Amino acid sequence: MTRLLRDLPLPARRYGIIHHRTAIRHARRSSIIAVSRILLIMGGGIAAYKCLDLIRRLRERNHTVRVVMTKAAAEFITPLSVGALTNERVFTELFDLDDEREIGHIRLSREADVLVVAPATADLLAKMAHGLANDLASTVLLATDKPVLVAPAMNPKMWLHPATQRNMATLVADGVTVIGPGVGEMAERGEAGPGRLVEVPELVAAIEARLEASGSASIPAAGPLAGRHVLVTSGPTHEPIDPVRYIANRSSGKQGHAIAAAAASLGARVTLVSGPVAIPDPPGVFIARVETAADMLAAVTAALPADIAIFAAAVADWRVDDAATQKIKKTRGDGAPKLALVENTDILRHVATLKSGRPSLVIGFAAETHDIVAHAKAKLASKGADWIVANDVSHDSGIGGEGARGVPGSGAGRGVMGGDRNAVHLVSGTGIESWPEGSKAEIAQRLMVAAAAALDTRAGGR
Ligand SMILES: Cc1cc2nc3c(=O)[nH]c(=O)nc-3n(C[C@H](O)[C@H](O)[C@H](O)COP(=O)(O)O)c2cc1C
Numbered sequence: 103m104t105r106l107l108r109d110l111p112l113p114a115r116r117y118g119i120i121h122h123r124t125a126i127r128h129a130r131r132s133s134i135i136a137v138s139r140i141l142l143i144m145g146g147g148i149a150a151y152k153c154l155d156l157i158r159r160l161r162e163r164n165h166t167v168r169v170v171m172t173k174a175a176a177e178f179i180t181p182l183s184v185g186a187l188t189n190e191r192v193f194t195e196l197f198d199l200d201d202e203r204e205i206g207h208i209r210l211s212r213e214a215d216v217l218v219v220a221p222a223t224a225d226l227l228a229k230m231a232h233g234l235a236n237d238l239a240s241t242v243l244l245a246t247d248k249p250v251l252v253a254p255a256m257n258p259k260m261w262l263h264p265a266t267q268r269n270m271a272t273l274v275a276d277g278v279t280v281i282g283p284g285v286g287e288m289a290e291r292g293e294a295g296p297g298r299l300v301e302v303p304e305l306v307a308a309i310e311a312r313l314e315a316s317g318s319a320s321i322p323a324a325g326p327l328a329g330r331h332v333l334v335t336s337g338p339t340h341e342p343i344d345p346v347r348y349i350a351n352r353s354s355g356k357q358g359h360a361i362a363a364a365a366a367s368l369g370a371r372v373t374l375v376s377g378p379v380a381i382p383d384p385p386g387v388f389i390a391r392v393e394t395a396a397d398m399l400a401a402v403t404a405a406l407p408a409d410i411a412i413f414a415a416a417v418a419d420w421r422v423d424d425a426a427t428q429k430i431k432k433t434r435g436d437g438a439p440k441l442a443l444v445e446n447t448d449i450l451r452h453v454a455t456l457k458s459g460r461p462s463l464v465i466g467f468a469a470e471t472h473d474i475v476a477h478a479k480a481k482l483a484s485k486g487a488d489w490i491v492a493n494d495v496s497h498d499s500g501i502g503g504e505g506a507r508g509v510p511g512s513g514a515g516r517g518v519m520g521g522d523r524n525a526v527h528l529v530s531g532t533g534i535e536s537w538p539e540g541s542k543a544e545i546a547q548r549l550m551v552a553a554a555a556a557l558d559t560r561a562g563g564r
Pocket residue numbers: 144145146147148149172173174175221222223224225226255256257260
């Protein structure tokens with residue numbers, strides 16, 4: 103290490119090795135392993151192959167990894183290999199209309215806890231330093247408000263070139279964290295010096311240290327659900343009638359989001375598939391945002407396999423058959439349009455009855471306004487779920503106290519739906535437990551602790 107410091111020019115000493123050593127010290131000192139959403143931006147360097155190992159190591163530690171590859175990166179390794187390891191779609195194109203509608207460069211950058219550029223090519227570093235945004239990778243980097251960590255890798259002459267060193271100085275002044283480069287033999291014969299991508303364990307330690315420093319990852323991976331994948335659905339779905347109108351329901355997503363947060367707090371890797379909601383994202387979970395029941399089914403299917411699946415979303419039972427592609431005009435004398443409804447796929451039943459890849463524990467929610475337990479028991483039998491969490495969503499349930507009793511149409515507190523409190527009955531094959539009223543966070547925590555215990559019993563431990 104002394105040799106590395108001595109061999110490097112002053113700026114490289116400041117930006118590279120010292121950061122890197124501090125990062126490792128931080129990571130070793132910390133007993134907390136953060137569970138985070140990492141956006142890995144891969145540049146087109148010979149060291150790109152090391153990112154395959156990096157992705158594996160990050161996922162082993164329960165991090166979610168999304169990848170943006172530059173065109174040049176895709177010359178070195180295929181998006182197919184990367185996608186297989188991340189179990190996520192790999193993003194390469196800026197001008198992909200579907201992406202812009204579904205996810206877009208802004209969301210890609212915002213839905214991450216940290217952006218990691220590895221290998222950071224001379225070209226990418228130059229673009230970052232100068233604020234260029236002419237491909238997806240550089241646009242995401244310019245659009246982000248999250249911490250950015252770069253791991254440069256290039257030929258020593260490129261690294262030591264005054265232009266690269268100027269760019270590094272700019273990036274450090276901009277708050278970018280730099281890890282490496284290491285010193286040693288290059289891929290090219292006879293070339294040696296500073297420019298090697300740091301080794302993967304060091305990179306993992308630096309990423310976690312950066313997350314810890316930014317405080318964006320405070321979810322301990324230790325806990326009864328460490329190493330488990332929990333899938334949660336939440337919120338309503340919107341079923342279009344035409345481009346401006348839709349059928350929806352009053353679900354706020356508060357209970358489902360609280361469950362996702364509770365699962366993450368117990369150490370799980372969590373995928374939250376959420377319909378349109380107006381509440382904050384729970385920390386430390388990966389969120390797939392959807393609109394319709396069909397979108398939700400697709401996102402749930404893509405997120406499998408999971409150890410536990412909890413279906414808290416209020417999925418529309420029906421959608422409009424053949425929704426209009428243009429706004430339906432109100433014409434005097436024509437009366438109201440006739441809407442034909444067709445049934446949506448029952449996502450809970452679909453997953454609970456999967457022949458292969460069924461999660462070990464499938465939990466459904468029953469939102470009922472009367473005969474709560476009887477309906478929940480019937481639902482348990484008909485859907486093939488392991489547990490049904492039944493709650494009373496009637497306006498006069500009394501849950502949440504007087505203030506929560508809604509006046510229909512007023513938009514004010516509406517009991518369980520939209521409120522902050524709940525009281526549930528847990529219906530399983532072995533009986534019914536009625537839990538006292540509590541905040542949605544308390545109900546979520548109790549549910550996830552019970553689910554973790556049940557999972558261990560079912561699996562006979564790990
Ligand atoms: C075989 C080969 C290896 C390369 N290795 C590197 C490298 O390690 N680091 C680097 O900065 N550029 C390297 N380059 C050059 C980059 O691929 C080139 O600058 C490209 O435009 C980078 O694009 P990107 O930054 O968008 O990924 C290499 C090029 C080739 C053909």
